[in-house]
Amino acid sequence: xxxxxxxxxxxxxxxxxxxxxxxxxxxxxxxxxxxxxxxxxxxxxxxxxxxxxxxxxxxxxxxxxxxxxxxxxxxxxxxxxxxxxxxxxxxxxxxxxxxxxxxxxxxxxxxxxxxxxxxxxxxxxxxxxxxxxxxxxxxxxxxxxxxxxxxxx
Numbered sequence: 001x002x003x004x005x006x007x008x009x010x011x012x013x014x015x016x017x018x019x020x021x022x023x024x025x026x027x028x029x030x031x032x033x034x035x036x037x038x039x040x041x042x043x044x045x046x047x048x049x050x051x052x053x054x055x056x057x058x059x060x061x062x063x064x065x066x067x068x069x070x071x072x073x074x075x076x077x078x079x080x081x082x083x084x085x086x087x088x089x090x091x092x093x094x095x096x097x098x099x100x101x102x103x104x105x106x107x108x109x110x111x112x113x114x115x116x117x118x119x120x121x122x123x124x125x126x127x128x129x130x131x132x133x134x135x136x137x138x139x140x141x142x143x144x145x146x147x148x149x150x151x152x153x
Contacts, residue, residue, distance in 0.1 A: 014094075017101060018152055020145045030101035031094040035074060038082060041090055049082020075105045108146045111139060 013032035018025065035050075036058050042048045056064065057073040064070055080099045087095025110127035114120070120129035131139060 015101060017104075017149060020104075020148070028097040028100065029094050030098040034083065034087070034092045034095055034098050035079070037090070037092055038079070038086060041086060042082070049085060050076070050079050052076070053079060072109070075102055075109060077103070077106045080106060104145065104149070107142050111142060 015030040015032070016027050017030065019028050035053075039050060039053055039055075039058055042050055042053075052073050053076070054070075054073060057070045060067070060070055080103045083092070083095045083099040083102070086092070087099070107127055110125055111131070114128055114130050117130050120126055126138065127142070129139075
């Protein structure tokens with residue numbers, strides 16, 4: 001992500017992105033600091049939504065920011081579920097928009113990271129099916145959303 005997309009002036013890292021659902025052209029706000037708060041909340045719990053989420057992934061050095069495996073710990077569908085479950089309970093700011101933002105990238109990763117024709121069946125994930133000439137409606141809609149997001153950046 002470009003540095004100009006991140007606003008670091010409000011006690012945390014914020015990412016602004018367009019709303020894809022609906023007709024209005026509103027801007028949603030994803031907050032990286034809400035992930036850090038979720039990590040702090042779950043640090044003493046035995047069962048966690050943020051499985052694999054580590055301090056190294058949340059507070060990376062400049063060199064570690066380019067590490068894909070650390071990024072995948074943040075862009076996790078389990079983390080999305082955790083934000084939706086614990087966000088309202090703990091009054092986390094921008095938890096819904098952050099969960100939506102992470103979900104967009106999780107879905108994109110599932111679509112783009114297909115290496116075998118049977119991955120979707122093994123993972124029970126229709127988004128991990130290989131893209132063929134006959135795209136189904138869901139994959140086509142998600143790809144259009146990601147494409148429009150990239151064009152607006």
